[in-house]
Amino acid sequence: MTRVVLALTRRSLRGSLRRPQFLAPLVIFPMLFLAVNVGGLTETTSLEGFPAVRGFLDFQLAGALTQSLLISGVTTGIASALEIEGGFFDRLVASPIPRVAIVLGRLVATGLLAGVQVLFFLGLGLLFGAEIVGGVPGVLVVLAIGVLAGIGFGAIGQAIALRARNASTVQGIFPLVLVVLFVSSAFFPRALLSAPADSIARFNPLSYLADGLRDPIISTVSLAPVLEGFAAAAGIAAVAMALSVLALRGRLREA
Amino acid sequence: MATIDVRGLEREYKSGLKAVRGIDLAVAPGEVYGFLGPNGAGKTTTVRMLVTLLRPTGGSATVAGFDVSTEPAQVRKRIGVALQEAALDLLMTGRELMELQATLHGLAARSVRGRADDLIGRVGLSQAADRRVATYSGGMRRRLDLAMALVHEPEVLFLDEPTTGLDPTSRATLWDEVRRLRADGTTVFLTTQYLEEADQLADRVGIIADGLIVAEGTPAALKAEIGLPHLDVTFMECPDLGHARDLLLAFGKLRPAPDGVDVSVAVAAGAAEIAPVVRVLDEAGFTVAALELVEPSLDDVFAEKTGRHLEGAAQPAATPA
Numbered sequence: 001m002t003r004v005v006l007a008l009t010r011r012s013l014r015g016s017l018r019r020p021q022f023l024a025p026l027v028i029f030p031m032l033f034l035a036v037n038v039g040g041l042t043e044t045t046s047l048e049g050f051p052a053v054r055g056f057l058d059f060q061l062a063g064a065l066t067q068s069l070l071i072s073g074v075t076t077g078i079a080s081a082l083e084i085e086g087g088f089f090d091r092l093v094a095s096p097i098p099r100v101a102i103v104l105g106r107l108v109a110t111g112l113l114a115g116v117q118v119l120f121f122l123g124l125g126l127l128f129g130a131e132i133v134g135g136v137p138g139v140l141v142v143l144a145i146g147v148l149a150g151i152g153f154g155a156i157g158q159a160i161a162l163r164a165r166n167a168s169t170v171q172g173i174f175p176l177v178l179v180v181l182f183v184s185s186a187f188f189p190r191a192l193l194s195a196p197a198d199s200i201a202r203f204n205p206l207s208y209l210a211d212g213l214r215d216p217i218i219s220t221v222s223l224a225p226v227l228e229g230f231a232a233a234a235g236i237a238a239v240a241m242a243l244s245v246l247a248l249r250g251r252l253r254e255a
Numbered sequence: 256m257a258t259i260d261v262r263g264l265e266r267e268y269k270s271g272l273k274a275v276r277g278i279d280l281a282v283a284p285g286e287v288y289g290f291l292g293p294n295g296a297g298k299t300t301t302v303r304m305l306v307t308l309l310r311p312t313g314g315s316a317t318v319a320g321f322d323v324s325t326e327p328a329q330v331r332k333r334i335g336v337a338l339q340e341a342a343l344d345l346l347m348t349g350r351e352l353m354e355l356q357a358t359l360h361g362l363a364a365r366s367v368r369g370r371a372d373d374l375i376g377r378v379g380l381s382q383a384a385d386r387r388v389a390t391y392s393g394g395m396r397r398r399l400d401l402a403m404a405l406v407h408e409p410e411v412l413f414l415d416e417p418t419t420g421l422d423p424t425s426r427a428t429l430w431d432e433v434r435r436l437r438a439d440g441t442t443v444f445l446t447t448q449y450l451e452e453a454d455q456l457a458d459r460v461g462i463i464a465d466g467l468i469v470a471e472g473t474p475a476a477l478k479a480e481i482g483l484p485h486l487d488v489t490f491m492e493c494p495d496l497g498h499a500r501d502l503l504l505a506f507g508k509l510r511p512a513p514d515g516v517d518v519s520v521a522v523a524a525g526a527a528e529i530a531p532v533v534r535v536l537d538e539a540g541f542t543v544a545a546l547e548l549v550e551p552s553l554d555d556v557f558a559e560k561t562g563r564h565l566e567g568a569a570q571p572a573a574t575p576a
Contacts, residue, residue: 007358018346087342095359096331
């Protein structure tokens with residue numbers, strides 16, 4: 001099982017690296033948002049209710065990272081759907097491997113990619129003057145939460161792909177992803193959001209995820225936001241993976 | 256015991272379409288079974304059920320001794336599958352795909368590379384092994400697909416229309432490989448819409464139409480059921496076609512002549528009748544422009560059983576050696 005999952009992980013990673021059109025959005029969109037927000041909204045850090053930060057870029061990094069991980073989930077879903085459309089999924093199903101390995105192979109790859117995304121955005125932040133106040137432990141915390149969240153978002157994309165069976169439907173969820181992200185505290189502190197966004201953000205797991213990713217960047221690692229971030233990421237991953245496995249079973253049952 | 260044993264197999268889709276309507280067939284170990292039929296006849300649906308990709312909605316089937324519905328994992332270990340339109344990851348190289356397939360089928364890590372190289376060489380893709388599959392031609396993709404299906408030396412190989420759309424060279428390579436597999440004792444279930452392919456490769460042929468098997472047997476036996484070969488005669492000029500017909504009637508029953516042919520006559524002795532026919536016509540002063548001995552084809556069998564012809568049967572398919 002492990003050998004098969006690793007082989008499928010390697011294949012997924014190769015696929016990602018050989019599809020620049022799938023990799024580019026993980027970097028370009030979040031960087032554009034980051035540039036626009038940091039360029040135009042820096043003064044918001046002086047607003048009452050804004051947490052104490054060295055600079056707006058430090059605060060925004062977690063938002064860019066969350067956005068990048070979400071887009072990665074969409075591209076994971078598109079890759080899965082293309083695999084179904086192209087028939088390669090059938091080849092995997094007709095092979096004598098545990099069915100769950102098909103799901104896990106791609107998700108482990110998405111998780112590894114998420115680790116690279118985390119390091120990229122943290123590196124970018126450092127390059128442009130941000131500081132990781134939490135130090136190396138902080139980086140490890142961000143990595144762990146990011147990888148878990150990346151797997152979760154990938155699993156959501158995969159579950160949708162297994163249900164929809166076509167790439168264009170999966171692609172169609174992209175705008176929805178952005179809406180969900182904007183009604184969270186990913187880009188602005190919840191305290192500064194006005195109604196009803198503040199209420200929605202309170203129940204939006206992306207808020208807790210983004211806050212968990214942000215805390216080790218803007219301060220020394222504090223237990224509460226980090227645990228909440230872990231809980232949000234783990235919750236998303238657990239539910240999404242269950243949905244993904246159920247979707248796979250459903251698809252095989254319908255066959 | 257049959258390697259593939261199918262009894263009353265049915266598949267009805269949610270839409271209500273009954274693609275396979277209760278078929279029975281048995282394929283012996285080491286046999287190449289040709290499953291012939293036009294598009295939409297139920298060939299691919301049958302194959303997908305036999306390779307455990309689709310659940311039967313009625314009847315039963317065993318492959319290599321295991322039930323496709325209740326023991327699918329056992330079936331998957333023993334079969335090789337090359338589905339219609341080679342299902343390949345275009346972003347990977349041929350060698351990467353072969354090695355992945357070998358791993359999926361549980362080959363020991365130390366033998367993966369060697370097995371991949373062997374099979375890549377066997378299907379003539381050594382030069383292209385490290386190129387991405389996206390750069391392969393259709394024929395190269397089908398050959399790679401076949402090689403992947405063979406990576407674990409399966410007991411039973413399913414080939415779903417393996418040569419559809421291929422150039423003659425690629426078709427010849429695939430035909431040679433199927434012949435080699437037969438010689439090695441592999442059981443092959445081959446679907447095709449090409450008459451020649453079934454004729455050339457299959458030990459036995461099942462003809463499917465509208466989800467039912469309408470005829471089954473060796474190609475020779477099926478054609479023999481239909482009747483005699485016939486001679487199609489075309490004259491340079493023929494002032495008295497009636498007289499020519501009278502002369503040829505002595506050799507056998509006249510048949511409706513196809514377009515461009517003056518007289519068509521069934522001949523019991525086949526090629527042995529050609530010389531006497533030419534002699535009689537020559538002595539009567541007829542000049543023969545063309546004379547062709549036409550053997551009954553599987554399309555004739557199909558037409559006899561269903562009242563219509565196989566799609567593409569009239570097209571002159573390229574015939575590899």
